Amino acid sequence: xxxxxxxxxxxxxxxxxxxxxxxxxxxxxxxxxxxxxxxxxxxxxxxxxxxxxxxxxxxxxxxxxxxxxxxxxxxxxxxxxxxxxxxxxxxxxxxxxxxxxxxxxxxxxxxxxxxxxxxxxxxxxxxxxxxxxxxxxxxxxxxxxxxxxxxxxxxxxxxxxxxxxxxxxxxxxxx
Numbered sequence: 001x002x003x004x005x006x007x008x009x010x011x012x013x014x015x016x017x018x019x020x021x022x023x024x025x026x027x028x029x030x031x032x033x034x035x036x037x038x039x040x041x042x043x044x045x046x047x048x049x050x051x052x053x054x055x056x057x058x059x060x061x062x063x064x065x066x067x068x069x070x071x072x073x074x075x076x077x078x079x080x081x082x083x084x085x086x087x088x089x090x091x092x093x094x095x096x097x098x099x100x101x102x103x104x105x106x107x108x109x110x111x112x113x114x115x116x117x118x119x120x121x122x123x124x125x126x127x128x129x130x131x132x133x134x135x136x137x138x139x140x141x142x143x144x145x146x147x148x149x150x151x152x153x154x155x156x157x158x159x160x161x162x163x164x165x166x167x168x169x170x171x172x173x174x175x
Contacts, residue, residue, distance in 0.1 A: 031075040034131065034142060037108070039066050044143065064117060069108035070142065072131050078102040079133030084109050086119055086145075089126040094119055120145055 032048040070084060082099040099109045109131075120127055132139035 032073065032136075034070065034072040036143065037069040037071070038063070038113075040069070046142075048140070061117065063113045066113040068111045068113055068116065070111070070129075070131065071106075071108045072133070072142075074133070074135045077135075078104070078107055079135045081134045082109060083132050084111060085130045085132065085139070086116070087128050087130060088123055094123060094127070116145065 034044075034046055034048075035042055036044040072079060072082070078101075080101050082101075083096055084099070085096045086094045088094055095115070097109065097111060099107075127145040129142045129145065130139045131142050
């Protein structure tokens with residue numbers, strides 16, 4: 001009789017302990033993330049559900065032959081009908097790059113820095129990079145582009161700014 005009560009008490013205690021352990025971990029909804037790389041070096045990595053830490057990236061004409069690669073993951077899956085758009089401060093699309101559907105999750109969307117420098121120079125204002133896909137038709141602003149005053153190539157600095165729907169600020173300078 002005592003053994004039966006002991007077994008039931010132990011079973012209830014064990015079940016309660018397991019439940020407490022399993023439910024003590026908070027799961028955040030969604031898992032979209034993106035990376036921006038300059039010549040295969042990660043300059044920005046952002047998980048969409050996390051608070052945004054704004055980072056500045058300075059690009060100059062010294063980066064004119066460089067490649068900017070953007071990798072966007074929808075919960076571990078690469079999107080279909082992907083595009084990257086460059087917009088001005090009024091929301092007008094200045095240029096849109098369309099990309100093929102990827103066969104692997106390693107397929108980045110590559111844009112020549114030279115094109116970004118030319119578009120920034122022509123528009124001389126605040127520009128933003130936006131991503132859109134079949135899975136995210138309304139699109140998402142990934143980062144801002146701003147003219148850098150200094151002529152240093154590829155400098156990173158961390159800043160704390162109010163939360164935006166962007167992950168970063170990219171600064172571009174021309175000589």
